[in-house]
Amino acid sequence: AQSVTQLDSQVPVFEEAPVELRCNYSSSVSVYLFWYVQYPNQGLQLLLKYLSGSTLVKGINGFEAEFNKSQTSFHLRKPSVHISDTAEYFCAVSEETSGSRLTFGEGTQLTVNP
Amino acid sequence: NAGVMQNPRHLVRRRGQEARLRCSPMKGHSHVYWYRQLPEEGLKFMVYLQKENIIDESGMPKERFSAEFPKEGPSILRIQQVVRGDSAAYFCASSPTLLGYNEQFFGPGTRLTVL
Numbered sequence: 001a002q003s004v005t006q007l008d009s010q011v012p013v014f015e016e017a018p019v020e021l022r023c024n025y026s027s028s029v030s031v032y033l034f035w036y037v038q039y040p041n042q043g044l045q046l047l048l049k050y051l052s053g054s055t056l057v058k059g060i061n062g063f064e065a066e067f068n069k070s071q072t073s074f075h076l077r078k079p080s081v082h083i084s085d086t087a088e089y090f091c092a093v094s095e096e097t098s099g100s101r102l103t104f105g106e107g108t109q110l111t112v113n114p
Numbered sequence: 115n116a117g118v119m120q121n122p123r124h125l126v127r128r129r130g131q132e133a134r135l136r137c138s139p140m141k142g143h144s145h146v147y148w149y150r151q152l153p154e155e156g157l158k159f160m161v162y163l164q165k166e167n168i169i170d171e172s173g174m175p176k177e178r179f180s181a182e183f184p185k186e187g188p189s190i191l192r193i194q195q196v197v198r199g200d201s202a203a204y205f206c207a208s209s210p211t212l213l214g215y216n217e218q219f220f221g222p223g224t225r226l227t228v229l
Contacts, residue, residue, distance in 0.1 A: 007158075034217075043118070043205060043220035044157075061196055090156060100145065100209050101170060104156040 002027040002093050006105035014113050015083055021076040021108045023091035031093045033074040034102065035065055036086040047089075050074060061085070086112045116141065118208050118221035119188075126227045133193040133200070135224045139208030146189045147218060148181060151203040163189060196228045 007022040025031060032051050036044040048059025056066040067074045074091060091105040119138040128134050139146050146167055149157040162170040163183040174181070178196075183189040193200055203225045207218035 036220075041222075041225075043222045044207075045220070046217050049217065100147070100211075100218060101159050101162055102147070102149075102157075102207075102218060103159065104149075106156040 002031060002095055002103050004091050004093050004103055004105035006089075006091055006108050008108050009106065010109045010111070012111045012113060013081055016080045018079050019077065019081050019085075019110065021089050021091075021110065023074045023076065023105060025072050025074065025091070025093045027093065027095055030096045032096070033065075033067060034092040034094075035059065035074075035076050036051070036090045036092060036104075037061075038090065038107075040087075047076070054083075069071065081110070081111050081112045083114060085110060118206055118219050119222050120204075120206050120221035122224060123222060124225050124227070126229065127196045128229050129197055130195050133196050135191040135193075135204050135206075135223060135226070135227055137189040137191070137206030139189070139206075140219050143208035143210050143219070144212065144218075145209045146223070147207045147209075148189075148191050149205045151205060151223075157205060162189075179212050188196065193226075196226075196229050201226055201228045 003026050006022045013019050034049045035047040038044050047063050048057045050057045050067045058064045063078050086105045090107050094102050094104040121136050146163045148160040151157045159173040161174050161181045178194045180192045203221045203223045206221045209216040209218045
């Protein structure tokens with residue numbers, strides 16, 4: 001069975017600073033990887049996904065993530081954050097063999113301060 | 115093109131009552147997933163349904179919880195005899211196929227409070 005670990009539960013940063021949200025996964029089979037963002041009292045919105053091919057994936061709102069198979073990581077980055085990026089971020093994985101079922105990490109609360 | 119719709123958005127029940135949560139998938143999507151988010155936790159998979167079929171219910175509690183996705187109408191997550199521990203946000207997601215690389219589109223959630 002797959003699992004996802006988000007190493008930081010809270011990440012406070014100042015506006016215009018770079019940020020990295022860390023995600024590690026474990027699985028015995030090939031996986032697809034996703035990052036979702038959740039704004040307060042809302043549902044989840046897809047930021048980006050890795051299916052295959054290039055290990056650097058670009059998403060919406062200036063976010064990108066890099067898949068590292070040897071380290072089983074899929075860290076999310078943004079070079080310069082805005083106040084509006086304050087939200088909860090979830091890393092998720094689905095296995096090729098288990099259909100679309102998603103396994104989520106515990107989430108990272110990103111707080112961007114002025 | 116409407117997204118995934120869930121209602122009600124907020125639901126308050128007393129212990130022992132029943133809770134019914136509804137989910138209408140995106141147009142053209144025939145696969146529905148239910149997830150539960152307990153306070154301060156990530157989302158946990160509960161059940162995966164296609165029209166008139168439960169495909170995977172491995173995340174559903176064995177008692178009091180049931181789900182359906184009829185041929186016509188929304189998917190329903192039903193919780194009987196609710197307890198305080200059922201208080202959570204319940205999210206529905208839909209996708210066009212069962213393939214793992216498909217994005218799941220999430221609804222806004224139903225926040226259940228059990229008094």
